Amino acid sequence: MIRSFSISFCTLSKSFGSHQLFLPQKVSTDSLDISGLNAVVHMPFHSLFFHEQAFPDEVLDLDKAVRTLDLTHNKLVDIPMEISKLINLQRLVLADNLIERLPMNLGKLQSLKAMTLDGNRIASLPDELGQLVRLERLSISDNILTCLPETIGSLRNLSLLNVSNNKLKTLPESIGSCFSLEELQANDNLIEDLPASVCNLIHLKSLSLNNNSVGQIPPNLLKDCKALQSISLHDNPISMDQFQQARHRFSSLLHG
Numbered sequence: 001m002i003r004s005f006s007i008s009f010c011t012l013s014k015s016f017g018s019h020q021l022f023l024p025q026k027v028s029t030d031s032l033d034i035s036g037l038n039a040v041v042h043m044p045f046h047s048l049f050f051h052e053q054a055f056p057d058e059v060l061d062l063d064k065a066v067r068t069l070d071l072t073h074n075k076l077v078d079i080p081m082e083i084s085k086l087i088n089l090q091r092l093v094l095a096d097n098l099i100e101r102l103p104m105n106l107g108k109l110q111s112l113k114a115m116t117l118d119g120n121r122i123a124s125l126p127d128e129l130g131q132l133v134r135l136e137r138l139s140i141s142d143n144i145l146t147c148l149p150e151t152i153g154s155l156r157n158l159s160l161l162n163v164s165n166n167k168l169k170t171l172p173e174s175i176g177s178c179f180s181l182e183e184l185q186a187n188d189n190l191i192e193d194l195p196a197s198v199c200n201l202i203h204l205k206s207l208s209l210n211n212n213s214v215g216q217i218p219p220n221l222l223k224d225c226k227a228l229q230s231i232s233l234h235d236n237p238i239s240m241d242q243f244q245q246a247r248h249r250f251s252s253l254l255h256g
Helices: 057-061 081-085 104-108 127-131 150-154 173-177 196-200 240-254
Strands: 002-006 029-033 047-049 068-070 091-093 114-116 137-139 160-162 183-185 206-208 230-232
Touching: 057 081, 081 104, 104 127, 127 150, 150 173, 173 196
Parallel strands: 002 029, 029 047, 047 068, 068 091, 091 114, 114 137, 137 160, 160 183, 183 206, 206 230
Antiparallel strands: none
């Protein structure tokens, strides 16, 4: 089985002839890298890695064949509505682009398990995000988010949420319904307090809220989040009394 097939800096014509790329149906690839290539590929494959300034139409033509789509480090501004055709897409990586918004029909990507949107210009997320019920990992750091949709609570399989380096002032109460969440990163925001519902995250192992405006943490956080192994609160205006109370509650928990 071919594990990687790479063609770079080529332009292949869509018309029939010597410049059209055909791969045998019996050849299987886990990763196909066609950087700088405008090509027609006649075979099902699982992964695409492009380096383009515009969303490649060739991707949309492959619809059911694509499992992973990586368009990192490009100049994409918009994601076409037609992305909903990629119904078997499991991993979407659009980091370091110029994307300002996500399509309203994003929720139709029902097979999506991981989405990386770091380093863009996204100010808000559509309510349809909550329809991605199989999503396990969502990273959208280094954007300009001011809030998260309440529908994020519908992501019951989400284990990682990274919203660091945004402009969030709070986290939605519904985040407490993300029952599978194990890691929550919300560093470098404007968060002033945490919703009480965060205590419902019984599988939470890591909570990072460095460089925010958090003045206090929910009283039962350490008691209820029994899986919590790491909590980081550097550069927040938490008082010494808060730390002492948290330490006392944690000590009581340890000693039964």
